[in-house]
Structure formats: C-alpha cells, structure tokens
Amino acid sequence: xxxxxxxxxxxxxxxxxxxxxxxxxxxxxxxxxxxxxxxxxxxxxxxxxxxxxxxxxxxxxxxxxxxxxxxxxxxxxxxxxxxxxxxxxxxxxxxxxxxxxxxxxxxxxxxxxxxxxxxxxxxxxxxxxxxxxxxxxxxxxxxxxxxxxxxxxxxxxxxxxxxxxxxxxxxxxxxxxxxxxxxxxxxxxxxxxxxxxxxxxxxxxxxxxxxxxxxxxxxxxxxxxxxxxxxxxxxxxxxxxxxxxxxxxxxxxxxxxxxxxxxxxxxxxxxxxxxxxxxxxxxxxxxxxxxxxxxxxxxxxxxxxxxxxxxxxxxxxxxxxxxxxxxxxxxxxxxxxxxxxx
Numbered sequence: 001x002x003x004x005x006x007x008x009x010x011x012x013x014x015x016x017x018x019x020x021x022x023x024x025x026x027x028x029x030x031x032x033x034x035x036x037x038x039x040x041x042x043x044x045x046x047x048x049x050x051x052x053x054x055x056x057x058x059x060x061x062x063x064x065x066x067x068x069x070x071x072x073x074x075x076x077x078x079x080x081x082x083x084x085x086x087x088x089x090x091x092x093x094x095x096x097x098x099x100x101x102x103x104x105x106x107x108x109x110x111x112x113x114x115x116x117x118x119x120x121x122x123x124x125x126x127x128x129x130x131x132x133x134x135x136x137x138x139x140x141x142x143x144x145x146x147x148x149x150x151x152x153x154x155x156x157x158x159x160x161x162x163x164x165x166x167x168x169x170x171x172x173x174x175x176x177x178x179x180x181x182x183x184x185x186x187x188x189x190x191x192x193x194x195x196x197x198x199x200x201x202x203x204x205x206x207x208x209x210x211x212x213x214x215x216x217x218x219x220x221x222x223x224x225x226x227x228x229x230x231x232x233x234x235x236x237x238x239x240x241x242x243x244x245x246x247x248x249x250x251x252x253x254x255x256x257x258x259x260x261x262x263x264x265x266x267x268x269x270x271x272x273x274x275x276x277x278x279x280x281x282x283x284x285x286x287x288x289x290x291x292x293x294x295x296x297x298x299x300x301x302x303x304x305x306x307x308x309x310x311x312x313x314x315x316x317x318x319x320x321x322x323x324x325x326x327x328x329x330x331x332x333x334x335x336x337x338x339x340x341x342x
Contacts, residue, residue: 001027001030001031001034001146001149001150002030002143002146002147002150003026003030004023004024004025004026004027004028004029004030005027005139005142005143005146006139006140006143007022007023007026007027008020008023008024008027008135008139009135009136009137009138009139009140009143010023010136011023011132011135011136012132013125013128013129013132030146034153035062038058038153039055039058042054042055042057042058043055069145073138073141073142076137076138076141077134077135077137077138080133080134080137080138081130081131081134084130084133084134085110085127085130085131085134087126087130088110088126088127088128088129088130089106089107089110089126089127089130091126092106092110092119092123092124092125092126092127093106093107095122095123095126096119096120096123099120099122099123101120101123106119106123106127110127116128206218208289208290208293209221209286209289211289212285212286212288212289213285213289214282214285214286214289215282216265216282216286219256220256220259220260220263220265220282221282221286222256223253223256223257223259223260223265223266224260224265224266224275224279224282224283224286225283225286225287226242227242227266227273227274227275227279227283228275228283228287230242230245231274231275236272237272237273237274238271238272238273239253239254239257239271239273240271242273257273260279261273264276264278264279265278265279265282266279
C-alpha cells in the first residue's frame with residue numbers, strides 16, 4: 001500500500017494511462033492482501049461466541065476510518081489546491097493576455113475539467129500543474145499513514161515471537177479451533193445421534209422438558225417448538241404445514257394448538273400461527289434446557305472444551321435437534337408423533 005501510494009504521488013500531467021493503472025494495481029494489491037488477513041487476525045483474538053461481534057467491529061472501524069480519512073485528506077487537498085490554483089490561474093491569465101484571449105475567461109474555465117480542456121495547451125498548463133501538484137501532496141501525506149499501519153501490524157506477531165510464554169501460544173487460533181470443533185459437530189449429526197440421541201426416547205425428552213423452567217407440558221412444548229421450527233426455517237407456521245410435516249391429519253393436532261392459543265402462548269391469524277411473548281419465552285427455555293442436557297452428554301462423549309466454548313458447540317447441536325424435531329420431546333415417526341402430541 002505504501003509503495004503504491006508513493007508511486008501515485010509521482011504522477012505528472014504527462015503520465016500515461018497505462019503507468020497510472022500500474023500504480024493503482026500496486027496499491028490495490030496491497031489493500032487486497034491486508035484486508036482479509038487483518039480480519040482473520042481480529043477473529044483469532046476472541047472466543048468463538050464473540051466472532052460475529054469482532055467481525056462487525058472490524059467492518060465498523062473500517063467504515064469509520066474511511067469516512068475520517070476522506071474528511072482529513074479532503075481537507076488537505078482543498079487547503080493545498082486553493083493557493084496553487086490561484087497562482088496557476090494568474091499565470092494562465094498572463095499567457096492568455098499575451099495570446100489575445102480574455103483573461104477573465106481563464107478563471108471561469110479553471111472551475112471544471114471541461115473548461116480547462118477547452119483552453120489552449122499553453123494556457124491550461126499552469127492550471128493542470130496546480131491540480132497535479134496538489135494530488136502529489138495528498139498522496140505523499142498518505143504514505144506515512146500506511147507506514148504506521150504496517151508497524152502496528154507487526155506487534156502481535158512480534159509478541160508471539162518474543163516468547164511471551166508457552167502458556168499464551170495455544171491461545172493463537174483458539175477461535176478458529178472452536179469454529180472447527182463446532183463445524184465438526186455440525187457436520188457429523190449421525191455420530192452425535194448414534195452416541196447420544198439414539199438413547200434418547202420420549203421419556204428422556206419429557207424429563208428434560210419437565211426439569212426445565214417451562215410452564216408447558218410435553219404436548220404444549222411440542223406445539224410451541226413446532227411453531228419455532230417452521231417460523232425459523234420456512235418463515236411462517238400453520239397447522240396444515242405442521243400436519244403435513246408430521247404426516248398426520250390436521251384434526252389430530254388441532255386440540256393441542258387450540259389449547260396453546262387459549263392459554264396465551266400462540267396466536268392465530270387466519271391459518272398462520274405465531275408466538276406470543278410468553279410463547280417466545282417458553283421456546284427459549286426449552287431450547288436452553290436441551291442445550292444444558294447436551295452439554296453434559298457431550299462432555300462425557302467427546303471431551304469438554306474450556307469455558308463457554310462447550311456451550312457454543314452444544315447450542316449448535318441443540319438447534320439441529322430442534323430442526324430435526326427432537327427438541328420437542330416427540331419423535332418424528334408418524335404414530336409416535338401423534339401419541340406425543342396427545
């Protein structure tokens with residue numbers, strides 16, 4: 001970036017388009033090589049749970065920096081251009097007078113590129129040089145900024161190389177390792193189901209729901225979680241859609257959904273079902289209960305990551321369980337689903 005900015009500061013009115021494009025290519029290469037690396041470096045310093053916040057923080061500060069930089073260097077450009085352009089217009093007016101042209105027309109023409117292009121070359125030259133010298137100054141001022149960024153970027157790597165202790169070295173890449181851990185769990189649902197969920201029947205599911213802070217019974221929890229599932233995956237939930245997914249007649253499921261509407265956990269707008277605030281609370285409670293149960297089982301089956309990383313991993317699995325209709329405590333097969341709903 002610094003080299004590209006310096007090369008751009010060398011441009012003169014005679015600089016060819018191809019040479020200017022080469023300078024821009026050098027600058028663009030530098031920007032492209034650093035942006036993603038810096039994003040990964042920031043992501044690598046936070047826990048996986050904070051990955052989204054860190055990434056959005058990078059984007060925010062880049063936007064803030066671009067706005068601030070545009071204002072600062074725009075000010076430098078305006079302050080540098082004023083006196084140079086005044087001198088250039090004076091020189092151009094003198095040349096125009098010698099050529100028998102109206103000097104006042106030179107000042108008006110200097111306000112736009114089209115006007116400058118309409119002047120004779122000898123008259124336009126001082127004005128063009130004023131703009132070129134101003135751009136030269138602006139690009140030179142940006143080179144130290146790139147140099148400071150380069151120096152600052154060296155310090156995290158220098159800290160690792162200085163041997164700040166083997167205790168810190170494993171932290172490097174922790175966020176990515178947790179992401180890999182969650183990805184492995186997410187990509188291997190058969191393994192998780194085989195080791196944990198295969199041993200999970202309706203009784204276990206009912207115990208999880210009963211032990212949670214939910215105010216619903218198993219059938220009510222099932223209905224609330226069905227609305228949660230279809231709203232999140234399809235965008236809306238209806239009795240017909242849920243019944244089709246369960247492969248049962250809608251009349252079989254109607255009583256439990258009517259009861260949830262009467263008790264204030266669901267609302268019905270025509271054929272569409274949605275959560276009330278109370279229903280949203282119950283959905284969070286049930287999902288959290290399953291996540292806690294899974295955290296305990298994953299600790300036994302696969303080993304426990306440190307701190308909140310286990311919770312992140314088990315929450316990812318819990319969402320898959322909800323998507324597979326196990327979080328409700330009702331297995332997916334048709335007849336057992338009906339029995340569970342009843």
